[in-house]
Every structure is written in C-alpha cells, then in structure tokens.
Amino acid sequence: MKSSMALALLGLVAVIVAFAPLPVQLGTPQERTFRVEARQFAYSPSELEVNPGDMVTIQLVSTDVVHGLYVDGYDISVEADPGQSATLTFVADKPGSFRFRCNVTCGAMHPFMIGKLNVGRNDWLYRSIGLAILGVTSFFPLSSFLSQRKIKERVNG
Amino acid sequence: MNRIEFTRIPFIKNALKSRYPQLAVFIVMLVGYIFAILAGLIGTPVGSRNFSIVFVWIAWWAILILVAVPFFGRGWCAVCPIPLPGEWLQRGAVLNPPDKKPKWLNLRVPKFFRNIWLQSISFLLLALFSSVLLTTPNITGIVLAVMLFGAIGLSTVFERRAFCRYLCPVGGFIGLYSQTAPIELRIKVKQICVTCDGKPCYNGNENGYGCPWDVFPGGLTKNTYCGLCMECIRTCPHDNIAINLRPFAADLAKLSTRIDEAFKAFIMLGSAMIYAGVLLGPWGAFKDAAYNVGTSAWFMYAIVFLAIIFVILPGFFTLGILKTKSALPLKQRFASLATALIPLGLMFWVAFSLSFVLTNTTYIFASLSDPLGLGWNLFGTANIPWQPMFTAILAPAQTLALVGGLIWSARTAQKAANEIKTSSIPVIVFCFIVTLAMLWLLL
Secondary structure (H helix, E strand, C coil): CCHHHHHHHHHHHHHHHHHCCCCCCCCCCCEEEEEEEEECCEEECCEEEECCCCEEEEEEEECCCCEEEEECCCCEEEEECECCEEEEEEECCCCEEEEEECCCCCCCCHHHCEEEEEECCCHHHHHHHHHHHHHHHHHHHHHHHHHHHHHHHHHCC | CCCEEHHHCHHHHHHHHCCHHHHHHHHHHHHHHHHHHHHHHHCCCCHHHCHHHHHHHHHHHHHHHHHHHHHHCCHHHHHCCCCHHHHHHHHCCCCCCCCCCCCCCCECCCHHHCCCHHHHHHHHHHHHCHHHHCCCHHHHHHHHHHHHHHHHHHHHHECCCHHHHHHCHHHHHHHHHHCCCCEEEEECCHHHHHHCCCCHHHHEECCEECCCCCCCHHHCCCCCCCCCCCHHHHHCCCCCEEEEECCCCHHHHCCCCCHHHHHHHHHHHHHHHHHHHHCCCCCHHHHHHHHCCCCHHHHHHHHHHHHHHHHHHHHHHHHHHHCCCCCCCHHHHHHHHHHHHHHHHHHHHHHHHHHHHHHHCHHHHHHHHCCCCCCCCCCCCCCCCCCCCCHHHHHHHHHHHHHHHHHHHHHHHHHHHHHCCCCCHHHHHHHHHHHHHHHHHHC
C-alpha cells in the first residue's frame, strides 16, 4: 500500500470520527428553570445541564453590580441590575457544550466571568478524544510503515 | 524539504542589511509601547476599555502566539521595543557604530545566571499575578515600565542584551517555541567562519555590532537564543549569513541536554493548562483565588500552580521514563525527552489563546477609537458592542490544535527516543493524558 493511500485512509477515518452523525438522545422536551446568581466574577450554579429540545428559562439575579449573561452559540443575552432579576427563555435546540459569559463590563475579571451550558452530551469532546486516540494509535504503525518505506527507497537507490 | 534561502533575494537582503527599515519599525513599536505604559497609568481603570490591556493582552498576545512564534520564531524579538533605549544608550548610537564607545561597565553576566532559570522565574512571577496583571491597566502599565527601565539598567551594567537573553519573561518561551518555526538564521559555509579573522559577527566591526544576543552565529544549530536582530548579516565580511525557510520543528531533531530548557517546557505546558482551567473554566472559586492576591486562597493557588509545573507534571513524566532502558543517566534522558513537549506546549497555548482572543477581539476596535477610555471616538468604533467572534469554529479549531500538537509531539518523542536509544511510549502516553485533560478543560 502506498504511503499516500495509508494517509488518505487515516484522514477518512478521522473525518468519520469528527463528523459522523451520532445517535440522537431521545426524550420528551421539558421546561427547565434555573435561578442563576451572578456576582463578581462568577455564576452560581456555574454549570447548567439540559436536554436538547428543552425550554430553558434562566432567571439571572445579580447580587452586586450589573451583570449580563450571554450564551455562546445561541447568541442570546440578558442583563440584571444589582439586586434585581431578569429572565431569559429559549429552546435549547443546539446540542453541545456552550460557554455563557458576562456581557456587561462588571469589574477587573469581567472577561473571565464564565459559566457552562451543557445541552445533552458534549459530543465534540468525545469526538476530540476519539481523534486523539486515533492519532496516537495510528501513529506507531503508520510511522513504522513510513520508515520502512524510506529505507526501501534508499536501498533501491 | 531543503532550505530556501531568503537572503538570496536582493530586495530582502538589502532590506535586512540596511538599518532604516528596522529603525522605522522600532520607532512605531517604541511609540506604541510607551503609549501602552501611559494608557495603563493614566487611562481608564476599566481594563476592557484601556489600550494597555486590550492591545497588550489581546492584540499583541494574539499576534505573538498565533502568528509570530509559530511562523517566525523569534520574529517578535527582532522588532521588540523593550531593549532599544538601553541598547542605544549602551552603544552611544542609534544606527551605525560610533567612533567612540561610551564607557559603561560592560560586564559579562556571571556564569551562574547564564541560563534561562531567571527568565522562568520572571515568567512565573507574572503568571502568578496574571489575573491582576491581565485585567488591571495600571498594573500592566507598571510592569511594562519596569521591563523597559530594567532593560535600560541592565544595558548600563552588562554587555550586550542581558535583559533579553537572561531576564525577559517572554523571551524564554519565545526561544523555546522558536525551535518549531520554519524560519532560521544560519551560516552558509562553516569553514568560512572557522577561518574568519576577528569574528566580527560576535565582536562587531565598522558595519555593525557584535551579536547582541551573545551568540556566535558560526556555532548556531538552534533558534533558541538567536534574536534575529540581523547584526551578523551586517557585520559578516564574507556574506556567509543566511535567513532560510525550512521545515517546521527542524531544531527539535537536536535534543536539548539542559535541565533549565526541559523545565521551561513543563512550565509552559502546565501554565497553559492552569490558565485554561482558571481563566476560561466555569469555576468561580479558582478565579477568586487567582485574583485576590495576598489572601490565603491566593497562596494556596500559588502553591498548587507551582506544584503542578514543578512537581506533578515533571514527576509523572519522570515516573514514566524511570524504568525505560537507556545508557543515558536519568537527568539527561529527562532533558532530551522533554523536547517532545515543545510542540504540544505551543499547541496548548494556541488552543487557549484562540478562545481568549476570539471572545475579546471586538474590544480592539472600541479601544482603537478610545484608547484611554476618555469618551473619544477617533475612528467611529468606540461604541461597537462586545460580541464573541467565530464561536462556531472555536471548538473544532481547538481540537485541531490539540490533536495536531499531540501527533506532532508523538513524532518528536519517537525521534528523540531513537536518538538516545530508549522507548518513546512513556512520553507519548504522558502527552496523550495531558492532551485529554486540556481537551476536557477547553471543550
């Protein structure tokens, strides 16, 4: 087998690991409400778990200064004044793991005020682990195959 | 792939030999640097609205870690403004060597300090206070000023660029990772250097100064300590210096035998992981501990930080290689095999920085128009709302960086292990485990 074919095969497997559709998690969509307290520079709770399709309501309560909550990937946000609460409702129709972060400058560590919304399984993490395993396990046979090929080429002039 | 010599192109060669293009870049950089100090000291205390924070820790950092280091190695050092005032003072000239040299102490840096431990310590000092440094403009301003005046002070006491070579907190890791870059400065024909009279590349002549980085270009085999200042191109009377395009990571074939360089690889690898967890993770308690300097929580954070990079990571690595068969003593095996961590560490920083930079890029546009946070709107972009960019491609890009780094490191480990006739498996397993940890922290 030519080395280019071996590499192409490996690339194909990598594409399958990265993009092949995975079984969808089945479940009846539910309404889920979270009370998230925001303070400089953290959310509590800082990790929210929902299922794909759930109707999610986040009641953001600020305990000190004005804080916001912006959800990456969903591109939606809400702001709460000190001592007040504000509500954000959305359908969690995109599966995966998303960071949510403060979108109102609230102090020095504002850029790092971050939480995590997990909608179903974090498929991308598992795919990445799969790619890492593929990379490491295919490395040895591929590497020895390429070295042997190099040696053969040298011998044949 | 063979080397492609850039300096064969007359335009490039002339541009590098002439001092004026470099001077023009230096002046722009120095003005920007001094403005960053002033903005930090007199501008708004709101970090995300202050030029010093936004341009140093978002714009400069992005360019440094995503472009300059991976593709140009020490390319940043070639245009860095920090050593300039001190160097001009030390030389008594801005351009060509003067007829009469100023009488500074011009001491040689003591042998005890001629390694990168001081650079690692200065990096760690900044790293332990980074939550404050990255977010508080006046602290950033003070640190930038201390570096500038520190470089001036050292230039008046020690010969050459003592600050860059032995103290700069950034220079240490740029040097480490510059080994992976596809650019190098090397001699063309070794014999010419061997027979060259007076070694003007190291000692200087009427065309230029002796190597400011205290390196003899004739002996260069790695990028680590060459600052790409181009002085040797100007001083070489035999036109024997070349800037080459080469394969990525060509230097990693020559294994390190130095323990300070090995530990630098662990310091950088561990710091990227700690930053990913503390700054980008959802755990508020870690952020509180990192930010509240001087509290018991911060001391605990500092102890854990140092334990991870000096004990836990090197400890597991050593345990892995302890029982492998090799004729080399453990210390030398440790130093040589740690070379494999260099590509992985660089890719950890790329993955971490992608997240940090793409999330905060819009601050650059706002800060351009209102660099001091005084309500200006110079370019009409002061009120651009904050908006993370390219969040959809962030996770795939981070995966690509981390898995690519793992494979790159595995290949480096295999070459290193072959070189010293031992097994690469423990190093590859170590790289695999830390990569899984980083994937979990970032995704």
